[in-house]
Amino acid sequence: DIQMTQSPSSVSASVGDRVTITCRASQGIKSWLAWYQQKPGKAPKLLIFDASSLQRGVPSRFSGSGSGTDFTLTISSLQPEDFATYYCQQANSFPWTFGQGTKVEIK
Amino acid sequence: EVQLVESGGGLIQPGGSLRLSCAASGITVSSNYMSWVRQAPGKGLEWVSVIYSGGSTYYADSVKGRFTISRDNSKNTLYLQMNSLRVEDTAVYYCAGAGRSFDYWGQGTLVTVSS
Numbered sequence: 001d002i003q004m005t006q007s008p009s010s011v012s013a014s015v016g017d018r019v020t021i022t023c024r025a026s027q028g029i030k031s032w033l034a035w036y037q038q039k040p041g042k043a044p045k046l047l048i049f050d051a052s053s054l055q056r057g058v059p060s061r062f063s064g065s066g067s068g069t070d071f072t073l074t075i076s077s078l079q080p081e082d083f084a085t086y087y088c089q090q091a092n093s094f095p096w097t098f099g100q101g102t103k104v105e106i107k
Numbered sequence: 108e109v110q111l112v113e114s115g116g117g118l119i120q121p122g123g124s125l126r127l128s129c130a131a132s133g134i135t136v137s138s139n140y141m142s143w144v145r146q147a148p149g150k151g152l153e154w155v156s157v158i159y160s161g162g163s164t165y166y167a168d169s170v171k172g173r174f175t176i177s178r179d180n181s182k183n184t185l186y187l188q189m190n191s192l193r194v195e196d197t198a199v200y201y202c203a204g205a206g207r208s209f210d211y212w213g214q215g216t217l218v219t220v221s222s
Contacts, residue, residue: 034209045212049206095168098151098152100151101151
């Protein structure tokens, strides 16, 4: 199975900060990577697919990059509504797997 | 607007069976990759199963041989038949689609396996 490791597990940041979350795959996954945002008690929301494609309706302050084994999600200027948990997910091979999550908290 | 509405969750004893349903609107279940994803209380996301538009099915090792994904094209509904349930299957189960990434999600249905 492909293991997805996110870092950090949590980050404290202020409104306006630039936040970067990394996701490392235990083996190459080409660009079959997606990023999700989840708020408490809610279903996840797709932000980025195919490593760097912005999902329709998602603000442009979110961006994704990477290929192979190393990926990043960047929030260029953190907004109050961005405080949430973020997950990466690979779909290169079965079983599809998620990272353990990164909680973005208010500083 | 796409809507996915799960139902069928509840409290079940270990070893029991349950069938989850996901009624779709605004999206054709048979034309998309449709998945089940679960989240144990306070934990992260775990992909459970997918059914491809062509009908092929795939499962996480943790549920293989116990869970079966299927769909009813006439009802535009996705199902998850869960047998031999274990305490560790306790989770919110989400229906999700439409490809290898999950563009659309339902609100989830809680399955609690406990004696």
